[in-house]
Amino acid sequence: MLLRHTTKEVKEREGLTINPAKTCQPIGAMYAALGIHGCLPHSHGSQGCCSYHRSTLTRHYKEPVMAGTSSFTEGASVFGGQANLLQAIETIFSVYDPDIIAVHSTCLSETIGDDLQQITKKASDDGKIPEGKFVIYASTPSFIGSHITGYANMVAGMAEQFTVSTGEKKDQVNIVAGWMEPSDMREIKRVAKDLGVKIVLFPDTSDVLDAPQTGKHEFYPKGGVTIDELKSTGDSKCTLALGSISAEPGAIALDKKCKVPFETLDMPIGLSATDRFIMSLSKAGGVSVPAEITAERGRLVDVMADMEQYLYGKKVALFGDPDHLVPLTEFLLDLNMKPVHIVSGTPGMKFDKRMKEILERAPYANFKNGLNADMFLLHQWIKNEPVDLLIGNTYGKYIARDEDIPFVRYGFPILDRVGHSYFPSVGYTGGLRLVEKILNALLDRQDRDALEEKFELVM
Amino acid sequence: MAANYNFPDPSVIKEELINKYPAKVAKKRSKSIVINDPETIPEVQANVRTVPGIISQRGCSYAGCKGVVLGPTRDIVNITHGPIGCSFYSWLTRRNQTRPESPTDENFITYCFSTDMQEENIVFGGEKKLKVAIQEAYDLFHPKAIAIFSTCPVGLIGDDVHAAAREMKEKLGDCNVFGFSCEGYRGVSQSAGHHIANNGVFKHMVGRNNAPVEGKFKLNLLGEYNIGGDAFEIERIFEKCGITLVASFSGNSTVTAIENAHMADLNVILCHRSINYMGDMMETRYGIPWMKVNFVGAESSAKSLRKIAEYFGDAELTARIEAVIAEEAPKVKAIIDEIRPRTEGxxxxxxxxxxxxxxxxxxxxxxxxxxIAAGYEFAHRDDYEGRHVLPNIKIDADSKNIEELKVTADPDLFNPRKSEAELEELKAKGVEINGYEGMMKQMESKSLVIDDVSHYESEKLIELYKPDIFCAGIKEKYVVQKMGVPLKQLHSYDYGGPYTGFEGAVNFYKDIDRMVNNPVWKLIKAPWEKAGTESLEATYGIS
Structure with a gap:
């Protein structure tokens, strides 16, 4: 057994996290910053932070992930990292020539109290930021929240530091993307186009982390929200935030700075959440929903109806990030499945509250988030009440193999399969992909385990 | 060696690599970019700070300590004391394979343990939470050993992980608890973490178990981390040769074996950089000499086995080793003869x-x-130029902070395995004890040696030389491949391997053949993008 020491008996733990269902803030900030065109993320901390984040993102996307580091040494940790960051800014602009450097802090620089606002101001005062170039920042201490918090903080930083209000309203809607794949961002843009609503999506990692093979490494790939687009968000009619944990802080920042009203939605994963998204976006854009979108929806419902017998009552354990888990759980309920165990390491009252609302339809479910809500606990729950399906990131494969559970990879990071960056799981089309993956996992299992006389040709 | 490559003028290339840097950076980098001459071996600036903002391959001290050296031992519960990230990123990502002897034997490699420090722990201190975590780990798993790894904030807020470890070791009674001050900001790269790990393993593990070990030819394998099963292949060969492996540092190893390592009569070192400290310390305390070997490459493996035979000086062992080489070599030759025409040149x-x-x-x-060009990510000058430069290496502020253990001979256990005269005799036969000649002596004249290569320099090198294959790590993998050049990962082996020994050599030949000759590299351009392709208008006569 791979996880041979995991016991069935659940004991309350206060000090030890085992097999976390989260990671730290800075990686989220790095991912978000890659969604700005011409931006080089910069990690203000030890080299290891930057190296670990780049490695993890690279393994997940199988794409180049460029980022700088302040390369702290012991001296910098004692005397402060200002000199390192100033030198980094100078070096980066002369060697790598980005339009923007997006600096995020780390537990190291936060513990010693480096003030990114003050240091970037000094860089500007000292003339280290060339004309027309920008340095933005977000405070992302690793000892608060999770990678999702870091993503949200960097997104809020983009809104705070770029958005301007000219006083002249534009006929466009802002969409703040919660932590989702480049494929999902591409799909959101496609759906908005089909609806006929002009949007500004940020951040936008499509055409950045799914770049084509051309024989040339584009240091700054063609994708990403542009500075002009970001600036223009202050004049938009309204903002839709896709995810109360990873996206809403960006919408709040925009509203605060430029008085752009916002609505927070669940990320459009599955049928019901996509329904709400389409309703809100069509309303915000003042358009009616075209027949093609309705047909897309119909195709999803059709598969749900056609294959309902294989989904009914199947118990599911899932782990991952708040804005994924909320609509995914709702979708499982729409599929007549039973989400019985849910775990996320990311804390948050809003998450907790929203999850409890969804789980009113599933009073039997175990749900825990925040401190000590880890995969060890999830595994123990599974040992006590076995499930038919496990959904989560690649680390779930160890539980899936030990307990012999069909496994659908979903979330971050996915280190051992491709597809997530190319095929969306948002919207109705994304819903179809999720149902297909869930059905394939369940039906492959049925085929594997069926007695010879019960082996079905047609399913 | 294939000396059929016509090197371009390396001084021109060097200039290209640094001319975009700000003057100060260019000056610093130029000392780390050296045109090789295997006869004179020029000095390489190494183990110095990376310039902030330069995109480097390097990681941190924690990665070197927890990730590299301690990670592969399967029955230690490794608790990372810090915010969640560091433990998460070092969770199973280094492919340290391990094979517990039975289905119930301890194996914690698949687990990730962290104190998940929160803001209140940063403000009010995290020692209390750490001790709770150690107790909980003990109650759940009853491991033989628990190791604590400090992340950046730990040192800054003044948590004393060593005191916490001592206290808990005493309290638990039957569990060896010890800590490492391997905060990420220590030193200039992973290398500091290796040294810190060596010190800790030597202080807290080696020498705790004096049980005699059966076997005539007993050695430890140092600096082999069983990535992709490398140690398994070496174990297979040792077993065939009748060599007893007492402990491996640290691939496929156990606490008990490491505690027993001082019962061996020889240490063989693979990864000189990460573990040479252990070789020196064990020699001083126990009188066990060490010897640099290399089990990467079929010829190198045979050579290393013969060196081991020379050391033990036993006719029977020598004969058995020759028999093993005679049995293994033809299998390798059959493959290389088939592949080499496709890789030659x-x-x-x-x-x-x-x-x-x-x-x-x-x-x-x-x-x-x-x-045509090579360099290390976190090595020191001795790894490039050879250990004879050790007395001349300037110790800067960053290295000075890393503790150098004062080791003396153990009054009971010191037992020189070889006399001075015997060592001299071995040296005369070309068997260097406690020595390493470094990389540059083996590299061709005019090849480039670059320490801590930057992203910018890598791209330039590829542009200027157009190599057939580039070897680095995951962060570089897809950058280089986007340029149409295959990249072989030599940390994770692209999830293949093993690459050591005879079977490993065959695996490597096949992988490189597959990579450099893969048709995909010729499919990058669409037919309509290729030069000379007639336009559709021309074909169909539309005007």
Missing amino acids: KTAMLFVGGSRAHHYQDLFSELGMTT
Whole structure:
């Protein structure tokens, strides 16, 4: 057994996290910053932070992930990292020539109290930021929240530091993307186009982390929200935030700075959440929903109806990030499945509250988030009440193999399969992909385990 | 060695690599970019700070300590004391394979343990939470050992992990608890973490178990971390040769074996950079000499086995080793004879690790390929130039902070395995004890040696030399491949391997053949993008 020491008996733990269902803030900030065109993320901390984040993102996307580091040494940790960051800014602009450097802090620089606002101001005062170039920042201490918090903080930083209000309203809607794949961002843009609503999506990692093979490494790939687009968000009619944990802080920042009203939605994963998204976006854009979108929806419902017998009552354990888990759980309920165990390491009252609302339809479910809500606990729950399906990131494969559970990879990071960056799981089309993956996992299992006389040709 | 490569003028290339840097940076980098001359061996600036903002391959001290050295031992519960990230990123990502002897034997490698420090722990201190975590780990798993790894904030807020470890060791009674001050900001790279790990393993583990070990030819394997099963292949060969492996540092190892390591009569070192400290310390305390070996490459493996035979000086062992080589070599030759015509004359660049960039040159040379540029990510001058430069290495502020243990001979256990005269005799036979000649002596004249290569320099090198294959790590993998050049990962082996020993050499030949000759590299351009393709208008006569 791979996880041979995991016991069935659940004991309350206060000090030890085992097999976390989260990671730290800075990686989220790095991912978000890659969604700005011409931006080089910069990690203000030890080299290891930057190296670990780049490695993890690279393994997940199988794409180049460029980022700088302040390369702290012991001296910098004692005397402060200002000199390192100033030198980094100078070096980066002369060697790598980005339009923007997006600096995020780390537990190291936060513990010693480096003030990114003050240091970037000094860089500007000292003339280290060339004309027309920008340095933005977000405070992302690793000892608060999770990678999702870091993503949200960097997104809020983009809104705070770029958005301007000219006083002249534009006929466009802002969409703040919660932590989702480049494929999902591409799909959101496609759906908005089909609806006929002009949007500004940020951040936008499509055409950045799914770049084509051309024989040339584009240091700054063609994708990403542009500075002009970001600036223009202050004049938009309204903002839709896709995810109360990873996206809403960006919408709040925009509203605060430029008085752009916002609505927070669940990320459009599955049928019901996509329904709400389409309703809100069509309303915000003042358009009616075209027949093609309705047909897309119909195709999803059709598969749900056609294959309902294989989904009914199947118990599911899932782990991952708040804005994924909320609509995914709702979708499982729409599929007549039973989400019985849910775990996320990311804390948050809003998450907790929203999850409890969804789980009113599933009073039997175990749900825990925040401190000590880890995969060890999830595994123990599974040992006590076995499930038919496990959904989560690649680390779930160890539980899936030990307990012999069909496994659908979903979330971050996915280190051992491709597809997530190319095929969306948002919207109705994304819903179809999720149902297909869930059905394939369940039906492959049925085929594997069926007695010879019960082996079905047609399913 | 395949000396059929016509090197371009390296001084012109060097200039290209640094001319975009700000003046100060260019000056600093130019000392780390050296045109090789194997006869004179010029000095390479190494183990110095990376310039902030330069995109480097390097990681941190924690990665070197927890990730590299301690991670592969399967029955230690490794608790990372800090916010969640560091433990998460070092969770199973280094492919340290391990094979517990039975289905119930301890194996914690698949687990990730962290104190998940929160803001209140940063403000009010995290020692209390750490002690709770140690107790909980003990109650749940009853491991033989618990190791604590400090992340950046730990040192800054003044948590004393060593005091906490001592207290808990005393309290638990039957569990060895010890800590490492391997905060990420220590030193300039992973290398500091290796040293810190060596010190801790030596202080807290080696020498705790004096049980005699059966076997005539007993050795420890140092600096082999069983990535992709490398240690398994070496274990297979040792067993065939009748060599007893007491402990491995630390691939496929156990606490008990490491505690017993001082019962061996020889230490063989693979990764010189990460573990040479252990070799020196064990020699001083127990009188066990060490010897640099290389099991990467079929010829190098045979050579290393023969060195071991020379050391033990036993006719029976020598005969058995020769028999094993005679049995293994033809299988390797059959494969290389088939593959070599397809790889002959091709070129490679290696920028990786603290030893791998040297070791893997042997495999490329067996394939008839030339290494045109190479360098390490976190090595020191001795890894490039050879250990004879050790007395001349300037200790800067960053290195001074890393503790140098004062080791003396153990009054009871010190037992020189070889007399001075015997060591001299071995040396006369060309068997160097406690020595390492470094990478540069083996590299061709005019090849480039670059320490801590930057992203910018890598791209330039590829542009200027167009190598057939580039070897580095995951962060570089897809950057280089986007340029149409295959990249072989030499940390994770692209999830293949093993690459050591005879079977490993065959695996490597096949992988490189597959990579450099893969048709995909010729499919990058669409037919309509290729020069000389007639336009659709012309074909169909539309005007």
